Amino acid sequence: GAHSLLNAHAPEMVKLVPSLPLDAGVVPTPPLDNADAERRRVLEAIAAFLLSLGRFVPYVAYVNDLQWARDGTIDALSYLLAMRSDATGSKFCLLGSYRIDDVAGRPVARLIQPGPERPAPRIEELEALRVDDVAGLVRSMLGLAELPEGLAARVAEASEGLPFFVEEILRDLLEEGRLFTDETLRIDAAASFLKRAARVSKDERRLLDILAVSGRPVDSNVLEEVGGLPKQAAREALQILGEKQMVVAIPGERERYNLAHDRMREALYASLAAEAQTPLHLALGRRLAGARTAAVAAGGRWETLFEAVGHFGQVLDLHGPEALLDEAERTAVARLHLEAAVTTNATGGFSIGVSYLERARSLLPEDAYEREYELALAIDHALAATLIPLGRVDEALAASDRIVEKAKSVLDESPGWEARILAYAALNEYPKAIAAGIEICGRLGLSLPPDPNRLQIVFLLGRVLLKVRGMTDEALATLPEIQDTRATRLIRIMSSMTAPAYVSRPYLWPILIGNCLTLMLRHGRGPTHALLFTWFATALNAVGVYGASVRFARLGTRLMGAPDGAAFLPKLYHAMGQFVSHWREPMARSAEWCRNGYVLGRRVEDAEFAGYCHMGWAKARLELGDPLAEARTTA
Numbered sequence: 001g002a003h004s005l006l007n008a009h010a011p012e013m014v015k016l017v018p019s020l021p022l023d024a025g026v027v028p029t030p031p032l033d034n035a036d037a038e039r040r041r042v043l044e045a046i047a048a049f050l051l052s053l054g055r056f057v058p059y060v061a062y063v064n065d066l067q068w069a070r071d072g073t074i075d076a077l078s079y080l081l082a083m084r085s086d087a088t089g090s091k092f093c094l095l096g097s098y099r100i101d102d103v104a105g106r107p108v109a110r111l112i113q114p115g116p117e118r119p120a121p122r123i124e125e126l127e128a129l130r131v132d133d134v135a136g137l138v139r140s141m142l143g144l145a146e147l148p149e150g151l152a153a154r155v156a157e158a159s160e161g162l163p164f165f166v167e168e169i170l171r172d173l174l175e176e177g178r179l180f181t182d183e184t185l186r187i188d189a190a191a192s193f194l195k196r197a198a199r200v201s202k203d204e205r206r207l208l209d210i211l212a213v214s215g216r217p218v219d220s221n222v223l224e225e226v227g228g229l230p231k232q233a234a235r236e237a238l239q240i241l242g243e244k245q246m247v248v249a250i251p252g253e254r255e256r257y258n259l260a261h262d263r264m265r266e267a268l269y270a271s272l273a274a275e276a277q278t279p280l281h282l283a284l285g286r287r288l289a290g291a292r293t294a295a296v297a298a299g300g301r302w303e304t305l306f307e308a309v310g311h312f313g314q315v316l317d318l319h320g321p322e323a324l325l326d327e328a329e330r331t332a333v334a335r336l337h338l339e340a341a342v343t344t345n346a347t348g349g350f351s352i353g354v355s356y357l358e359r360a361r362s363l364l365p366e367d368a369y370e371r372e373y374e375l376a377l378a379i380d381h382a383l384a385a386t387l388i389p390l391g392r393v394d395e396a397l398a399a400s401d402r403i404v405e406k407a408k409s410v411l412d413e414s415p416g417w418e419a420r421i422l423a424y425a426a427l428n429e430y431p432k433a434i435a436a437g438i439e440i441c442g443r444l445g446l447s448l449p450p451d452p453n454r455l456q457i458v459f460l461l462g463r464v465l466l467k468v469r470g471m472t473d474e475a476l477a478t479l480p481e482i483q484d485t486r487a488t489r490l491i492r493i494m495s496s497m498t499a500p501a502y503v504s505r506p507y508l509w510p511i512l513i514g515n516c517l518t519l520m521l522r523h524g525r526g527p528t529h530a531l532l533f534t535w536f537a538t539a540l541n542a543v544g545v546y547g548a549s550v551r552f553a554r555l556g557t558r559l560m561g562a563p564d565g566a567a568f569l570p571k572l573y574h575a576m577g578q579f580v581s582h583w584r585e586p587m588a589r590s591a592e593w594c595r596n597g598y599v600l601g602r603r604v605e606d607a608e609f610a611g612y613c614h615m616g617w618a619k620a621r622l623e624l625g626d627p628l629a630e631a632r633t634t635a
Contacts, residue, residue: 005052012045015346028346039075039349047079054092065262066098066108072349074107081111081121100125128161137166151179164261168192171245175199190267196246197268203229203237208246208259212268213280216307217256226283278315278323285311289336309340309356321363331372334363338379341386350386357383369406377403377412384419393423410443414489421496430500434508437497444490446515452507458543460514464536465548467521476533476555482524491516491526498535499608510539530559534572538579546583553580570609573597578616591620 011029029041050061063069063077080094103109113120129137135152139145159165172192173179197208206227211218224234238257241247246264250256259265269277288308312333315323324330337360345353360379361368368376380399387396396419403416417440424433438448449456468476482488494512501508513535520526534556540549553576560572577593594616601610618631 005049005056009045009049009052012042013049015042015343040079043076043079044083046076047083050080051083051087051090051092054087054090058091058093060093060095063094063096066096066111067102067106068262069106069108071107074111077111094121096121129156129159129163129166130161131156134159134161134166137163138170141167141170148179164263167245168196172196190263190270193246193264193267194271196244200241200244200246201237203227203233204241207234207237207241207257208268209272209276210280210284211247211257211259212265212272213277213311214284214307215265215269217250217258218284220255220257222284222287223257226280226287274318278318281311281314282323284308285315285333289332305336305340305343309336312336313359316359316363324363327365330363331375334360334372334379335375337363338375338382341382345382345386350389354383354386354390354392357386373408377407380406381415384416388419388422388426391426393426396423410440411485411489414440414444414493418489418493418496421493421500425496425500430504433500434497434505437493437500440493441490444486444493446490448494448508448511448515450508451505452511454507454543457507457510457514457539460511460518461536461539461543461545464514464517464521465540465545467518473551473555473558477558479520479525479529482520482526484523487519487523488526491519491528495528495532510542513539530556531572531575533559534575534580538575541579541583549580550584570597570601570613573600574609574612574616577613577620582620587620587624591617591624591626594620 014028053059063073066074069077077094077096084090098108103112111121112123131153134156135147138147138152138155155166155169159169169192170179172195175196197205200208206229207223210223210226220234220238223229223238224231227234229237238247238249242249245260247257248260250258259268272280285308288304288311291304312324316333321330324333337356341353341356341360344350344356357379361376361383364376364379365371380403384396384399384403387393387399400416400419400423403419404413407413407416417436420436421433424430424436434450438450441448482491494516498509498512501512513532516526516528516532517536520529520532526532533552537549537552537556540546540552556572557576560569573593574597577590577597581593582590594613597613598610598617601607601613614631618628621628621631
């Protein structure tokens with residue numbers, strides 16, 4: 001039912017909604033190597049969940065003010081449109097609204113245009129109110145059966161038929177006592193609202209300014225604290241502002257308020273001088289950061305991380321780190337940015353994640369490794385890993401160099417070495433990648449032969465087979481999760497070495513796989529266990545142990561749907577199609593493995609293994625004597 005639907009998509013969606021309740025054993029999937037592909041995978045999961053939910057219960061989702069929507073929101077809506085043709089039986093309706101005069105140059109422009117795999121949404125343009133419509137609205141607002149001569153026509157002309165302008169002009173005229181004059185009305189809803197805002201009390205204006213700076217609904221207790229108002233005074237001010245239809249209460253579990261219209265927010269925020277905006281951004285950022293501390297201490301989750309980071313970012317962009325109170329606050333804000341980066345990177349938003357990490361690093365003192373060792377190390381760890389998928393390899397190497405130089409232990413160093421290996425591999429400098437891997441593995445206590453011979457390969461693979469002789473497939477498939485940090489580091493490092501070894505030092509490749517399996521059997525399931533089982537089957541086939549290889553191929557395919565295996569599917573399909581399947585299955589099955597691996601590789605933008613799978617697909621079709629038309633058209 002719906003619960004199983006949630007569990008099916010939760011490993012991706014939890015990256016965006018950390019508070020999502022997950023069943024035991026359901027964990028977030030590891031990110032893909034390609035940033036854009038990881039982002040698409042998360043968006044596909046969100047769209048599939050929302051569309052599938054419509055099969056259980058009919059519902060409508062409404063997104064207002066799309067002209068302000070950021071790229072992420074537009075991307076999610078685009079995926080919903082693109083996938084709706086596959087949502088047979090779904091009773092899901094998506095509605096959105098935007099200002100037609102505020103589209104150019106904004107992300108929403110992409111949404112309303114048809115794409116190669118996405119039809120354009122159905123668009124209904126709402127015309128401006130006519131004089132008769134304005135007259136009906138004004139009569140409703142004033143409670144009058146008849147209007148003064150010419151009033152409706154003058155308001156319609158001044159407002160250009162926009163309902164919000166009609167309401168603001170009328171309220172302004174009523175408050176100033178000019179409703180029944182014959183003067184010509186000038187359209188300026190922003191000016192009308194600012195004049196109305198200027199006539200409220202000091203407490204009411206303070207709350208309006210906070211809401212304008214926030215740009216989002218604000219909890220009542222936050223308004224009280226940031227505004228410096230007693231609880232009763234804040235409630236009375238909010239009630240009056242609500243009666244004036246300047247502020248609205250937001251339905252929900254918490255008592256929250258927002259400005260009644262985004263035009264109000266624009267006008268108010270623009271009217272505030274920078275020296276007035278900065279203290280409010282700081283106060284909101286500090287209050288939201290304090291909420292994080294309280295939530296974590298209570299064992300709960302904190303959902304306002306990006307709001308807090310956004311407010312501090314506004315201040316830092318204008319005034320730099322000196323705007324913060326002291327070094328302690330700069331360190332605390334750096335921690336917030338690190339947390340935001342980790343959360344963002346989990347969704348594939350590596351570009352934004354790097355910007356958070358660079359901001360975090362800029363907030364630390366020059367001697368950060370001496371004064372804030374754990375924080376400085378965590379930031380550089382994340383930077384080194386995040387820069388590589390973005391192609392910023394030289395910067396990743398610089399971050400890894402800092403880690404290796406400053407780390408206090410070999411375990412702390414090892415992520416820097418892993419980043420070095422991946423960076424060298426990205427530059428096709430395979431000997432450097434292998435040398436780095438051998439060095440750090442040695443320092444972690446595992447000696448790897450630089451130039452192994454066949455006897456060493458056979459001995460290591462035989463030792464693994466001996467270890468698993470008394471273990472059932474079920475025991476191997478359900479190994480406990482690894483807890484030993486050193487073993488985890490070694491498996492990650494040796495897994496990152498496999499591609500350089502396969503290309504430039506093939507006898508080292510089975511040594512790496514055998515050692516990873518040995519560590520996994522000793523310490524528990526590692527981060528790439530599905531792929532490692534399949535690679536081990538490949539290594540066994542290479543030395544002629546065909547019978548035993550079947551077992552490990554079966555384990556790999558059994559686990560490929562698990563979260564730990566999802567990120568490596570193109571590699572796994574490549575191994576099955578090119579090196580494993582054909583020993584025990586018809587050649588047509590090898591062609592199928594390779595074709596599906598090619599499709600998966602294209603989907604996650606793993607160009608390397610998409611190419612390998614395409615080559616294997618064409619080769620298998622040739623050996624079968626089948627036509628190459630499909631393989632040729634996709635080349």
